[in-house]
Amino acid sequence: WSYDLVSTWTHEGRVVRLLTLIDEHSRECLAILTARRIGAQEVIEQLAEVMVSRGIPEHIRSDNGPEFTAKVLRGWLQRIGAKTLYIEPGSPWENGYCESFNGTLRDELLNGEIFYSLKEARIAMDSTEGTVAPSLT
Structure with missing residues (x-):
């Protein structure tokens, strides 16, 4: 699996954060958590929810953002x-599947x-x- 954060905004300029979780083998989007703020605890809760139905992955790839490197999550x-x-x-x-999905998400949905x-x-x-990366449609 791999995960990453994407930001977008509402019409009044308030941030919307998206945690995207991708299966690197199938390229399927397993989950998108949408919230104003996403910290390590919210990441854990989303992962636990997906792991109930999908099992525990061998590894999870991410960048070095504070949400992903927090001691509680590690x-x-x-x-x-x-x-x-x-x-x-x-x-x-190095996080190509997730970055590709996020780029497509931005191009095909968020920007429009x-x-x-x-x-x-x-x-x-x-x-x-x-849905499966790279196309959402």
Whole structure:
């Protein structure tokens, strides 16, 4: 698996954060968490929810953002037996499947939508779960 964060904004300029979780083998989007703020605890909760139905992955690849390098998240992943693979700083191509999905998400959905609320953004993101990168359509 791999995961990353994407930011977009509502029409009044409030941030909307998206945690995208991708299966590197199938390229399927396993989940998109949509919230104003996403920290390590929210990442753990989303991963746990997906792991209930998909099992525990061998590894999870990410960049070095504070949400992904937090001690609480690293400790939790270690306890459940999932390895963390951190890409080199400034090397997004090392997380290629997730970056490709996020680029397509931005090109095909985010850049063409004006969200008036967090709820509206959540509804739009729910429609992309289960899709396969690189195309959402």
